[in-house]
Amino acid sequence: MTRITYVCQWYSPEPVGIPPSIAQALRAQGHPLTVLTGVPNYPTGRVMPGHRALECRTEQVDGLTVRRTPLYPSHDESALRRILNYGSWALSATAFGQGALRTADVALVYSSPATAALPALAARMLWGTPYVLLIQDVWPDSIFASGFLGGRSGRVALKLVDRFVQWTYSKAEHVAVISPGMATLLESRGVPADKLSVVYNWVPEEDAGPxxxxxxxxxxxxxxxxxxxxxxxxxxxxxxxxxxxxxxxxxxxxxxxxxxxxxxxxxxxxxxxxxxxxxxxxxxxxxxxxxxxxxxxxxxxxxxxxxxxxxxxxxxxxxxxxxxxxxxxxxxxxxxxxxxxxxxxxxxxxxxxxxxxxxxxxxxxxxxxxxxxxxxxxxxxxxxxxxxxxxxxxxMARAVGADRLSEILNGAGRRRRRKLTAQTQRERNFA
Structure with missing residues (x-):
């Protein structure tokens, strides 16, 4: 099975349904999986009891190993504070999450916010760990459509964010998106069609039914x-x-x-x-x-x-x-x-x-x-x-989505292991 480090800024006990559902679905597929996430503070912007904003901590959550790294807690209407929240976690996860990323066969990045890709991007450059992006929101479109940033400073930010996300697409092993239109949009922006897959989000199926x-x-x-x-x-x-x-x-x-x-x-x-x-x-x-x-x-x-x-x-x-x-x-x-x-x-x-x-x-x-x-x-x-x-x-069901994600991640993991095996063989030959 493929060893996965799952990179997502928000995770249980924060009230976010999709990120933990993905983790548990991949775990059910038999993949060893570690979660790299932030100190819980969503949606209030206040750190949850039992945690501290500046802590690095490893704990067990619903049977999974969860590595938490520091962040600036915020979730209000201030653009500056929201940038600090996103940026502080991306940097801390990059600095303190490399242990989990270096030993993984592949990283899966839950890309909302898009800055969550930074630790996986660094791991690819440092250790050769491939990563797969699971795009939930297209940046920079989503932050500017919501009025998050505007004016001259917003235009500058738009260019910087666009360059960053294009960089993350180019270095990703694969890019999964949640709708066909999103795949078409990213293809128009230069992401190769054979690098794109549609993986729909599913819903909590224990509550859904006729x-x-x-x-x-x-x-x-x-x-x-x-x-x-x-x-x-x-x-x-x-x-x-x-x-x-x-x-x-x-x-x-x-x-x-x-x-x-x-x-x-x-x-x-x-x-x-x-x-x-x-x-x-x-x-x-x-x-x-x-x-x-x-x-x-x-x-x-x-x-x-x-x-x-x-x-x-x-x-x-x-x-x-x-x-x-x-x-x-x-x-x-x-x-x-x-x-x-x-x-x-x-x-x-x-x-x-x-x-x-x-x-x-x-x-x-x-x-x-x-x-x-x-x-x-x-x-x-x-x-x-x-x-x-x-x-x-x-x-769209969980079984379908988990199978698609698993196939994508297994492919990336196999390519990673083949490269490591070839590198080891070359080193032995040289010795």
Missing amino acids: SDENSAAAPHHETLQARVGVAPGVRTFLYAGNHGKAQALEALVRAFMDERTDDAHLVLLGSGITKEGLIALAGEHPRIHFLDPVDRSTAANLIGDANVSVVALADEPLFAVTMPSKVQTGFASGKPLLVIARGDAAAVVDQAAAGASAGPGDVEAIVKAIQTLTSLPALELDAMGSRGRQLYLSQ
Whole structure:
């Protein structure tokens, strides 16, 4: 099996689902794996109890060896403090993580932030340890699309970040991305096509499944319809997640305020900076309901109760090449999707005939998509959900993603071992 050092800035006990899920999936494949990460401080920006910001520490977390290195703790709106957070950990992991990287067959870098590649890049230069990038967010696009940096200093930073990420791509053994559009974008920026693979993120499958499975797991669960006072049998659309600018939910709310959608109800579950404005917009509308955030398992049950799961993204070029986890969650739950987005998220639903899509901000198109999903017979709606679930199981599930990652990492590890064997043989011949 291939010895892997998994480089990711955030890890358990921080509330991040994807990084530890990847680690455990690779461990289940039989790979010896060590995690190189930071002192836990996400999402509050405060170091968690039992840890210190400047500590180097090795511990066991869920059966895995985890090496933590220092960082400047921060997660607020300050660009300077966020740069210090990213940069301080990248430098400390580079300085104090080489022991784990030198002995690995390959490093896997969870590339969000992109600065996480620095310790693996250094290990490649120092010891020849190859690394594989798993790109979650395309930099510098993501940090500038979010308004993280701007002005003249932002333009300078843009050039520097772009040069850095291009360097990391060029030195990587392989680059895995989470959507087809992201692969196309990176290929247009010079990454060879044979160096790129799509590995979709998966979701916590113990919580995902058709609604009858969820009901069996939680027999005392209060249904979504009961929570908001919707009569059984009425088509219920559920948006579950952050209410922020990136989701652009105003058009969705306006579409449900339209009298042409009076056969359907919308439930918005979660919180965020735009929620107050959305509540004011909806007013006392009888078909629009707001729920506060709930824990993960309860949210999975509520998704199982809904007739349609909603995905929404703003009309930004970057979002057209991403695959939000809400798509996988909806597919895994066996629910048809209403996708209000451009690019990959809409394309995968349309191509699978697993729901309906509309452009961001286009109230008229959203109304028509709601009408389509509301007017379908229940059997056809169920068939849409089944097609989405089959797509998830065949292309996006944990077993599929872990196999793809394992194949990529095994290939890099074999090439590394062959080089070391050849080098040893040359040294013996010289002696």
